[in-house]
Amino acid sequence: MITTVPDYFNDFHCLAGSCPDTCCGQWEIVVDEAAERRYRAVPGELGQRIRAALTSMDGETCMALQGGRCPLLTPAGLCPIVTELGEDFLSETCHTHPRFTEVYGGLRETMLSVSCPEAARLLLTREAPLTFVTTRDDTPPEPTDLDADLFSLVDHSRAAAMALLQDRSRPLSDRLALVLELGARLEPMIDGLRWAAAHRLTDRYGLPSYRQKRLSYLRRRRSGGSPEALMRLLSSLEQLSPDAAARYAAMTRPDLTRDAVALEQFAVYYLFRWWRKASCNGYLYRQAAALTAAVLAVSALTPACGTVVEAARFFSKEVEHSEENRAAFLRAMDESDFTAAALLAQLEVPHAI
Numbered sequence: 241m242i243t244t245v246p247d248y249f250n251d252f253h254c255l256a257g258s259c260p261d262t263c264c265g266q267w268e269i270v271v272d273e274a275a276e277r278r279y280r281a282v283p284g285e286l287g288q289r290i291r292a293a294l295t296s297m298d299g300e301t302c303m304a305l306q307g308g309r310c311p312l313l314t315p316a317g318l319c320p321i322v323t324e325l326g327e328d329f330l331s332e333t334c335h336t337h338p339r340f341t342e343v344y345g346g347l348r349e350t351m352l353s354v355s356c357p358e359a360a361r362l363l364l365t366r367e368a369p370l371t372f373v374t375t376r377d378d379t380p381p382e383p384t385d386l387d388a389d390l391f392s393l394v395d396h397s398r399a400a401a402m403a404l405l406q407d408r409s410r411p412l413s414d415r416l417a418l419v420l421e422l423g424a425r426l427e428p429m430i431d432g433l434r435w436a437a438a439h440r441l442t443d444r445y446g447l448p449s450y451r452q453k454r455l456s457y458l459r460r461r462r463s464g465g466s467p468e469a470l471m472r473l474l475s476s477l478e479q480l481s482p483d484a485a486a487r488y489a490a491m492t493r494p495d496l497t498r499d500a501v502a503l504e505q506f507a508v509y510y511l512f513r514w515w516r517k518a519s520c521n522g523y524l525y526r527q528a529a530a531l532t533a534a535v536l537a538v539s540a541l542t543p544a545c546g547t548v549v550e551a552a553r554f555f556s557k558e559v560e561h562s563e564e565n566r567a568a569f570l571r572a573m574d575e576s577d578f579t580a581a582a583l584l585a586q587l588e589v590p591h592a593i
Contacts, residue, residue, distance in 0.1 A: 241376070241377055241378075241379035243376075245350045246351060247370065247371045248363065249350070252338075269302055271302060290312065290321070292311075339352060340352075342516065343382050345383075353556055354553055354556045355556035356553075357553065360556075369408075369504075392439075393430065393438050394515065397438075398515040400422065401423075401511055404451075405504060405508050410451075418445060419531065420580055421458060421584075423527060424529075426441065426442070427523070461585065465585050467494060467540040469578065470491065470533060472577075473569065474537065476568070477568055479558070484554075487545060488541075494536045494539035494588075495539055496535070496536075496539055496588065503535055506535060514527055530573050532583050533583065537555055538552050541554060
């Protein structure tokens with residue numbers, strides 16, 4: 241098995257009781273079957289508290305929240321399962337969060353969700369471009385029915401998109417425009433099974449002269465716009481935070497020149513976490529559009545959230561941590577408000593060309 245993680249992965253350590261926004265709140269914590277068996281066998285007063293907190297929701301066992309928090313948390317914000325029984329006693333959800341892992345046959349990719357304050361700090365306050373670390377072990381690949389041609393193209397295009405996003409010789413709005421166009425141009429080729437042509441096109445986006453040619457074309461279609469479409473989309477989702485409606489209402493016009501490095505890091509994070517999903521269905525434009533829309537949303541939310549770090553955390557909690565919201569966000573990329581032309585119009589042309 242080949243495992244890939246971001247370069248700051250081993251620097252992450254849970255802040256526990258000092259965390260400003262505990263992950264043990266705002267969403268129900270799913271308890272896997274093995275953990276449930278362990279929890280139901282815990283003796284004494286702690287065991288009674290654990291069993292009293294367990295509830296069934298949509299066919300799954302969860303920890304029922306009280307006042308928006310896990311009922312087991314101490315006043316100091318510590319988990320008694322960890323302090324009394326050890327971290328290995330936790331459920332899979334609690335043990336792995338904020339780590340999210342995807343497996344594609346012989347490839348395992350793990351990312352730290354930016355909903356976590358410490359993970360967000362490590363990613364979004366750094367200056368150096370994000371890199372990834374790959375290791376190998378003897379774990380056998382998992383069975384997969386992924387189409388080899390599609391997977392190869394998605395892998396190739398993700399590498400090309402990452403190079404585009406990290407090209408700091410160009411403004412971030414230019415980089416996003418190129419990634420968006422790449423996804424829009426590749427999807428019809430996927431539909432037509434034109435694999436060789438799609439790989440050739442992907443390679444062209446690595447050529448500085450070709451990038452400049454495409455930007456000259458794309459800049460005529462860009463002006464920068466209001467966040468109204470994004471506001472409508474985000475407001476239509478299930479709101480998981482008590483201040484979500486107020487923050488959406490206060491969204492401002494995106495400014496990609498503000499916090500450009502942090503927004504680049506967020507874009508690369510989003511690319512790494514979600515782009516490969518297109519290898520399951522071929523919907524590459526959806527991923528490119530969702531990435532662009534997500535960066536625009538974080539920028540538009542920053543004034544209401546106070547900092548770009550908080551805006552990225554808020555977006556992740558509201559969209560990435562709800563399967564229903566994430567699916568609705570992706571589906572919206574097929575609507576008229578989020579066509580390539582509509583999103584390009586949201587990307588302001590930099591003053592210095």
